[in-house]
Amino acid sequence: MESRAQPRSITDGPSPKHVQLRDVLAEMAAHELEPDAAIPSERELMTRFDVSRSTVRKAIDALVVDGLLHKTHGKGTFVSRPRLESRLHLASFSQDMRRRGLTPSTVLLGVASDVPPVDVAKALDLAADARAWRIDRVRLADGHPIALENGWYPADPLPGLDRLDLGGSLYEIFTDTYGLGIDSAEQTLWGEVADAPTAQRLDAPVGTALLVFRRVSLADGVPLEHVVSRYRGDRYQIHMSLGRDQLGSDRSTAEGDPS
Incomplete structure (x- = not known):
């Protein structure tokens, strides 16, 4: 085992110095x-391993991209926490975190009644002038910001929603207070990088990779939620079990694939 007092040396050789330092x-x-x-x-690493500043920065940047390290402006570079892993399933953030043995919490940024954008109104099957609750929240696990949620919820079936405690699971509120249990959803996933306002709310560097989920959730076939959730990609990952679907099987047979 290598000792901290005698760190592994960085030498000229077939492997570039920044790659050697990255491994260290x-x-x-x-x-x-x-x-x-x-x-x-950076200065300490330059001295300890007798390498240039550019070598140090290349090594650190590679590990930031890999998610092993993260930078905080004006403070330094830190070891990242292991990513939380989720299987895609129908559950609230609070339920998801509690299943992992983590304590979920919420910072409520705002709640107001407003006319939603056209695409949201269409997804919620609302008339053009119908109002909905807009709820913006930061979701945390064990006190660490994980996701920024921007959600819309139709006002008519949810009267007085703004007077309730919105610091926990909205799904539990819908069930317990309104008798509306979320039972199905359509969800889309894409990638973004954090702009300045999003990064500030997630306590992350600008440009942090984000996993973005757009979910339209239904209760008894009626749309009740349109939410866009931006998760820190350095703290959250998705696990999926994939099987060959019937469409793929039919196509293979039609094309003469014997497998």
Whole structure:
């Protein structure tokens, strides 16, 4: 086992120095430092391994892209927490986090009654002038910001929603208070990078990779939710089990694929 007092040396050879340093820092982050711990400064790494600043920055940037490290402007570079992994299923954020043994919490940014945008009104099957609740929240797990939610909910079936405690699961509120249980949803996933306002709300660097989910949820076939959730890609990942669907099977048979 290598000693901290005698760090692995970075030498000229077939592997570029920034790749060698990346491997050293990855080992340090995995086995020596705790999550959220700061790695040595650029100057310290330059001195310890006798490499240039550009070599240090290339090594660190590679590990930031991989999600092993994260940068906080004006503070330094830190070891990332392991990503929370989710299987795609119909559950609220609170339910999802509690299943993992984590404590969910919420920062309510705002709730108001308004006329939603045209695409949202269409998704919720609302008339052009119908009003809906807009609810903006930051969702946290064990006190760490994970997701920014921007949701719309039709006002008529949810009277007085703005007077309730919106710090927990909205799905539980819909069931317990209004007798409306979410039982199906359509969800779309894409990638973005965090702009300045989103990054600030998620306590993340500008440009942080985001997993973005748009979900339209229904209760007894009636749309009750249109929400766009932006998850920190360095703290959250998705697991999917895939099988060959019937359409794929039919196409293969039609094209003469014997498999």
